[in-house]
Amino acid sequence: xxxxxxxxxxxxxxxxxxxxxxxxxxxxxxxxxxxxxxxxxxxxxxxxxxxxxxxxxxxxxxxxxxxxxxxxxxxxxxxxxxxxxxxxxxxxxxxxxxxxxxxxxxxxxxxx
Amino acid sequence: xxxxxxxxxxxxxxxxxxxxxxxxxxxxxxxxxxxxxxxxxxxxxxxxxxxxxxxxxxxxxxxxxxxxxxxxxxxxxxxxxxxxxxxxxxxxxxxxxxxxxxxxxxxxxxxxxx
Numbered sequence: 001x002x003x004x005x006x007x008x009x010x011x012x013x014x015x016x017x018x019x020x021x022x023x024x025x026x027x028x029x030x031x032x033x034x035x036x037x038x039x040x041x042x043x044x045x046x047x048x049x050x051x052x053x054x055x056x057x058x059x060x061x062x063x064x065x066x067x068x069x070x071x072x073x074x075x076x077x078x079x080x081x082x083x084x085x086x087x088x089x090x091x092x093x094x095x096x097x098x099x100x101x102x103x104x105x106x107x108x109x110x111x112x
Numbered sequence: 113x114x115x116x117x118x119x120x121x122x123x124x125x126x127x128x129x130x131x132x133x134x135x136x137x138x139x140x141x142x143x144x145x146x147x148x149x150x151x152x153x154x155x156x157x158x159x160x161x162x163x164x165x166x167x168x169x170x171x172x173x174x175x176x177x178x179x180x181x182x183x184x185x186x187x188x189x190x191x192x193x194x195x196x197x198x199x200x201x202x203x204x205x206x207x208x209x210x211x212x213x214x215x216x217x218x219x220x221x222x223x224x225x226x
């Protein structure tokens with residue numbers, strides 16, 4: 001079964017600073033990968049998904065970007081963080097045969 | 113726009129009570145409905161439902177889907193303090209290009225007091 005790693009676990013960053021969150025997956029190949037954000041009172045919001053290396057689809061226009069440089073690596077980035085970027089960021093793994101999405105442990109980001 | 117609505121948003125019960133959590137949805141290209149349990153960190157998968165009227169069961173938890181009325185319920189019998197969590201309902205839709213997207217409700221926060 002797949003294992004999803006995310007780091008860092010928690011992060012406090014000032015407004016205007018850059019961001020890089022990493023997600024790696026073990027135990028599966030060619031997965032669909034997803035980035036979600038969970039903000040208080042808003043539920044889980046899909047930010048990006050990827051069906052393969054270099055293929056990124058964005059669901060919500062914003063100052064975040066995602067990249068998938070390797071099959072089992074998914075990166076969420078920002079050049080300049082906003083206060084509204086605070087939240088709990090979750091990476092998930094799913095696929096055509098693995099239709100259930102399984103979640104990584106998450107990164108709690110606080111922008112100050 | 114796909115929409116998933118959960119009710120109630122929060123619920124406080126005593127140990128031993130039975131609870132029913134509700135999830136209604138409006139989704140294009142529906143494929144399945146999923147329930148997750150979220151404690152401190154990442155949501156953990158509970159059930160995937162694809163067919164109407166067939167109950168899925170795991171211990172004290174059970175769930176059923178009604179595709180005609182577009183809703184699902186999650187039942188928890190003989191609740192325990194360890195059931196305290198946020199329960200998330202998500203609906204899977206086929207977005208094409210080999211990707212299956214989940215739309216989540218806001219969750220029901222269940223608190224079980226001794």
